[in-house]
Amino acid sequence: MTHRKAFEALDTTHRDITGVEMPFGGKVMILGGDFRQVLPVVPHGSKAQMIDACIVKSLLWNVIKILPLKHNMRAQQDPKFADFLLRVRDGNEPFVQDDMIRIPDALVIPWVGDESLGQLIASIFPGLEDIAFDSSYMVDRAIITPRNEDVAWTS
Known part of the structure; x- marks a missing residue:
């Protein structure tokens, strides 16, 4: 949920401190989460502004190596929830209004x-x-x- 500009500022800060002109000053950064599920918060922002705030829109994205999880622990315990997340991720969950999806009653x-x-x-x-x-x-x-x-x- 972090705005890409925060990552870019952290990158600049690390480069300045270390004097190393590599992403994040040559330091290994580990990011967790699924940017497709949780967009950055942009107060009163449009959908386009929220998407623009994502790290995938940063120049840093080209140097990020994605290491996918091998086992989704929640999916093993709750296959219906896992299927719901996959449908949302793949854009297969039906919209109820504009870009809104209906959250299953069991989650509300x-x-x-x-x-x-x-x-x-x-x-x-x-x-x-x-x-x-x-x-x-x-x-x-x-x-x-x-x-x-x-x-x-x-x-």
Whole structure:
């Protein structure tokens, strides 16, 4: 979800610091994720602006070596979700409006007010009160959102 200009700035910074005119100053950079699934956030940006912000539009893309994962752990445990992701990736999931796809009901918690947030947290972090300080429990779970204000916790 990082804007390509951030990678380009990091590249320039590494080149300046190291004095080495190689991508990222000759340092190995490891990037994770699937740029086809998560576009960079461009506030109030158009689809074209979001696509332009992707690292694939950077000159750095020519020197990036892609090492695909051999096993998708989620796909092994949830083949229906894996099939859905493949249909989205390949452009085979039907659109419901413009460029929008319908998220399967099994992946959605309908918004009906503040209790929906509690339901989301309970589904991602079941038994949180009893096990919140167990690092192995926390490391396997996440709620991802593109904006910090969406996850601001107030008590």
